[in-house]
Amino acid sequence: MKSKKPNYSVKMLPALREIERAKNGRKCHKCEKKPAVFLSHSQLYFCKNHFLEYFERTFMRTVRDFSLIKKGEHILIGLSGGKDSTALLYCLSSLKKSLPFKLTAFIIDVGVPGYCTNSLKCARASCQKLSIPLKIVSFKEETGKTLLEFIKGREEDSCSFCGVIRRHIMNRQAKLLKADKIAVAHNLDDFAQTTLMNIMRNEPARLARFGLMSGIVDDCGFVSRIKPFARLSEVETSIYAIFKNFSYNPESCPYSKNAFRQIVRKTLNEIEEKYPGTKKRIFAGCLVVQKALQEKYSKQGLKICKCKHCSEPSAHEKCKFCEMTESSPAFNL
């Protein structure tokens, strides 16, 4: 039995499965309408409107519960053109109606042909639609090299390499734009994966630091990064993107590779399928553990100084960005 379906990427399959499961339900959990989606983790059926309401409420509750945004602040949102950051852009834009703050969007053009053109096009379209100013920064202008030149010889871990560079550029730009915080679209899946990875790598200090608002150490040049989607899963952001029907780039970066995270992601998805709600329980458990750990690490004191080469904040004399860019094979040619 084949029905007409738009061309969704493989990443959307779990979301489409939840939409398919709605056929088994009689009515929405909140009203008499036919359900449009079934959420396995809560075992609840929702019509389209009540799903959108649930999604935006969860986002707003996270902002409120963790005091992520205060009235009058300037928030910089990091866009990739993908579904998660576009969904966050829509939610932040709608939050502005009840909580006035300044919102600026930001995207790094990493210079990957095709992928980037599409990402930039989608980011521009969404920002234009919502009347949000967009700042585009070129990876090459910021670092002197393209991403491809940088990852040469380190393809196996290109994502964490690219991540360090992105964070560095974002932090510097946020200060230039006088932004108070940087909003990133990390969702529940990212959060649960990072929690497990930090445990498996035995890195409790990292586990203590990576919460919903990072950059707790004041006055060291770190602009706080906030994660208002931490309670929403990737399946939920996918359903939101499908229901809202906004334009986004469905492709992943063709160079995205992080072998370890991919294994954790796959395993966690398998466990979630068998035991729905696992990701949410990891999130809740992590918050409790983090509280205890933060106390321990705040007593020890986290020393942050400025990098001697670029003056950006760093735990060592030379920051990771400078360490990486100088040791990059592209630089040693």
Ligand SMILES: [Zn+2]
């Ligand atoms: Zn309903």
Ligand SMILES: [Zn+2]
């Ligand atoms: Zn540096």
